[in-house]
Amino acid sequence: MAEQPLIEVKNLTAAYGPIDVLHDVSFRVPEGSVVALLGANGAGKTTTLNSISGFTRVRGGEITFRGESLTGERPDRIVGRGVAHVPEGRRIFPELSVIENLRIGAYANRGGRPISERIEEVLEAFPRLRERHASKGGQLSGGEQQMLAFGRALMSEPKLLLLDEPSLGLAPRLVLEIARHIRAFHERGLTVLLVEQNANMALSLADYAYVLELGRIVAEGTEDELRNNDAVERAYLGVTAA
DSSP states (O other): OOSOEEEEEEEEEEEETTEEEEEEEEEEEETTOEEEEEOOTTSSHHHHHHHHTTSSEEEEEEEEETTEEOTTOOHHHHHHTTEEEEOTTOOOOTTSBHHHHHHHHTGGGTTSSOHHHHHHHHHHHOHHHHHTTTSBGGGSOHHHHHHHHHHHHHTTOOSEEEEEOTTTTOOHHHHHHHHHHHHHHHHTTOEEEEEOSOHHHHHHHOSEEEEEETTEEEEEEOHHHHTTOHHHHHHHHHHHHO
16 A cells, blocks of 8 residues: 555554553555455444544544644544544434535535535435435434435545444345445545445455454455455454454
């Protein structure tokens, strides 16, 4: 991965309270790529994304975006610089309509293209949201809520999408649809950092992947390099067995 990184994480240590969750984590995400973070529950994947987007306290190391530090920045400023986070569990606003949820996504980048243009672009990408545009977020199915979470993130016109477990809890048919949308993000030039417990899905989408185990990177490589890697199997099966 010799390309110039859009975002680079160096020697990252992050904590919840007094307990370190990440230990000296380093990786890079080249512009225009899809990079996956793999690992079982508790490996530190979500903490890594939360550290990048400013929601988790960084105790050491550095996060740079386009060569400039993000470490210690407020979450809203990080969004304004071009980083959008689609969190695990979607976290849409259940009492607001689809359109109202999308408008909120544009808040951190109000100086971009007209919001109406951005909404139309999202509805073009997700026709089901157009059909449900007046429905409240809480009335949507799980798959529709994930599409709304994607659309809300796109409203900030990001350069980097952080996707946290987008296939979680969805039926196999919807998992395939989510994968198609992630490929479409890539094809339109967005850089994607994908956290995903479904290793097969993630490896099929990613240009490169890193494997986290108990807060440390234990392996990295392309799909072919990681498919039969013992460290990948251990990272998943070890935590499952525990």
